[in-house]
Amino acid sequence: MTVVLVYLLQFLVTFFPVTYASSEKYGGFSEPHLKDLRNRTKSLFYHGFNSYMAHGFPYDEVDPLTCEPASRDYEDIHNTWKNDAMGNFSLTLFDTLDAFVVLGDKQGFERNIQLIRDTYQDFDIDANVQVFETTIRVLGGLLSAHLYASDERRGYSIENYDGFLLRLAYDLGKRLVLASENKSGVPYPRTNLRYGPLKVPKSLQKEQCTAGITSLILEFGLLSRLTNDPIFELISRKTFLNMWSSKTVLGLLPMTVDARSNIFTDQITGVGASIDSFYEYALKYSILFDDEIFNDIWQESYKALLMHSQNSIGIFTNIHVSNAAAAREWIDALGAFFPGLLVLAGDLKNAFDFYTVYFKLWNTYGAIPERWDFSGFRWNYAYRDSKPYHPLDSLPGMSVEETKVALMNDAVLLEWYPLRPEFVESTYFLYRATKDPFFLRVGEAILQRFEKDFRAPCGFAGIDDIRVGTRQARMESFVLSETLKYLYLLFDPDNDLHTKNGAAIFSTEAHPFWFDDKLK
Numbered sequence: 111m112t113v114v115l116v117y118l119l120q121f122l123v124t125f126f127p128v129t130y131a132s133s134e135k136y137g138g139f140s141e142p143h144l145k146d147l148r149n150r151t152k153s154l155f156y157h158g159f160n161s162y163m164a165h166g167f168p169y170d171e172v173d174p175l176t177c178e179p180a181s182r183d184y185e186d187i188h189n190t191w192k193n194d195a196m197g198n199f200s201l202t203l204f205d206t207l208d209a210f211v212v213l214g215d216k217q218g219f220e221r222n223i224q225l226i227r228d229t230y231q232d233f234d235i236d237a238n239v240q241v242f243e244t245t246i247r248v249l250g251g252l253l254s255a256h257l258y259a260s261d262e263r264r265g266y267s268i269e270n271y272d273g274f275l276l277r278l279a280y281d282l283g284k285r286l287v288l289a290s291e292n293k294s295g296v297p298y299p300r301t302n303l304r305y306g307p308l309k310v311p312k313s314l315q316k317e318q319c320t321a322g323i324t325s326l327i328l329e330f331g332l333l334s335r336l337t338n339d340p341i342f343e344l345i346s347r348k349t350f351l352n353m354w355s356s357k358t359v360l361g362l363l364p365m366t367v368d369a370r371s372n373i374f375t376d377q378i379t380g381v382g383a384s385i386d387s388f389y390e391y392a393l394k395y396s397i398l399f400d401d402e403i404f405n406d407i408w409q410e411s412y413k414a415l416l417m418h419s420q421n422s423i424g425i426f427t428n429i430h431v432s433n434a435a436a437a438r439e440w441i442d443a444l445g446a447f448f449p450g451l452l453v454l455a456g457d458l459k460n461a462f463d464f465y466t467v468y469f470k471l472w473n474t475y476g477a478i479p480e481r482w483d484f485s486g487f488r489w490n491y492a493y494r495d496s497k498p499y500h501p502l503d504s505l506p507g508m509s510v511e512e513t514k515v516a517l518m519n520d521a522v523l524l525e526w527y528p529l530r531p532e533f534v535e536s537t538y539f540l541y542r543a544t545k546d547p548f549f550l551r552v553g554e555a556i557l558q559r560f561e562k563d564f565r566a567p568c569g570f571a572g573i574d575d576i577r578v579g580t581r582q583a584r585m586e587s588f589v590l591s592e593t594l595k596y597l598y599l600l601f602d603p604d605n606d607l608h609t610k611n612g613a614a615i616f617s618t619e620a621h622p623f624w625f626d627d628k629l630k
């Protein structure tokens with residue numbers, strides 16, 4: 111026995127420092143383990159993309175369950191869930207161009223660019239699309255691909271590249287910017303790519319949101335600087351600053367606006383859907399273009415959130431903009447990007463506190479509910495606020511198990527999970543900043559869920575109702591362009607994007623952007 115122990119100790123003394131040293135480099139995971147995670151993520155990406163190419167292209171998406179091509183809803187013009195993003199312009203292909211660079215697949219990158227050259231001369235398409243969605247997914251995809259194709263310093267430049275991706279981006283930009291020609295001063299939310307915003311039915315032009323109005327600035331700014339046509343940046347900057355000037359004395363902006371009158375239609379704010387990328391683009395624009403004014407906007411708006419919206423456990427809650435009174439006790443799946451943004455802002459403590467709430471959601475549901483109630487309504491009602499919840503207590507007439515299920519289900523206010531990227535995005539940023547293997551473990555769990563539960567015959571199907579697990583007949587383009595991209599990057603410490611030479615800002619759709627004098 112003693113001999114065995116001595117051998118064991120010797121073994122540990124001999125090998126522990128080696129194991130420790132190599133695992134420390136990759137935050138506690140060995141390189142072969144990380145390599146395996148990368149390969150598995152890569153093969154998921156190719157499963158999704160190749161399914162799209164085989165069955166979906168040239169349409170916008172592929173139905174992951176039936177393998178039919180998927181495009182706009184021509185029967186119901188009010189089906190904005192589909193029609194806002196699907197412009198009949200091979201959406202998935204444009205949105206995933208730079209993902210091939212991230213995966214280190216130069217051939218795939220060049221092949222897809224050639225395919226675009228062969229298929230698209232312009233965006234002269236009779237389709238009503240949402241300006242924000244088209245900007246972040248298609249224009250953003252084109253700009254990032256153009257940067258990689260043209261900038262020799264990044265190692266993906268294409269021989270004899272003639273800038274046609276930028277010409278396409280310019281064509282698209284000129285169509286999208288027409289939406290700003292609205293007397294009210296607020297851009298129309300939608301436009302018709304061929305005929306302009308006036309061709310869009312009025313019923314679709316009423317409701318705008320703060321994120322939609324302010325989040326064109328990164329793509330439009332880059333487009334202006336690369337083409338030397340200032341119009342895009344001038345207009346989007348002016349729109350952003352106008353919006354910011356209508357903040358309340360508390361420094362808060364409401365989330366919805368009537369585009370016809372430029373009047374806010376609610377008085378509530380938070381960090382999730384409808385306002386998320388306002389914060390994101392204030393900070394990212396200030397970094398990409400070294401802009402003091404936008405840095406001040408970020409600082410001031412974040413300070414207001416810390417003061418009025420953050421609660422005692424670190425959730426950024428929804429509040430009234432004029433008096434900061436609690437408004438709605440829920441958070442949404444889109445808000446899960448905020449911890450990642452806070453990493454970029456250098457505020458790790460608040461990033462981690464808010465992240466742990468989403469982590470808990472992932473752990474509980476194996477997904478992030480689209481909207482989740484943190485009020486504990488039924489419990490508080492049953493006990494008239496007298497008894498705080500304890501995991502071993504139950505509701506009247508229920509077992510402990512039944513109580514847990516009831517409370518879990520009660521809390522899901524919107525039940526779908528379309529494989530959104532935000533939680534993975536924040537996991538990635540927190541890992542980059544801390545190198546804590548905890549985040550790699552979270553990533554590994556997400557990867558397993560993709561392999562086991564989200565994988566479908568032709569790509570990946572989201573969940574229609576996370577309480578029962580019914581599947582969604584849709585793979586949005588962001589599954590490939592964002593969710594799997596961030597997951598891959600999480601497992602790839604030596605990716606070009608993590609080197610000084612490859613540094614970039616990710617757009618809200620995870621397209622890497624950079625800009626300096628050499629690109630002018």
Ligand code: DMJ
Pocket residue numbers: 246387444530531532588592618619
């Ligand atoms: C993406 O298209 C972008 O991240 C956008 O900013 C918000 N939501 C979707 C994915 O959830």
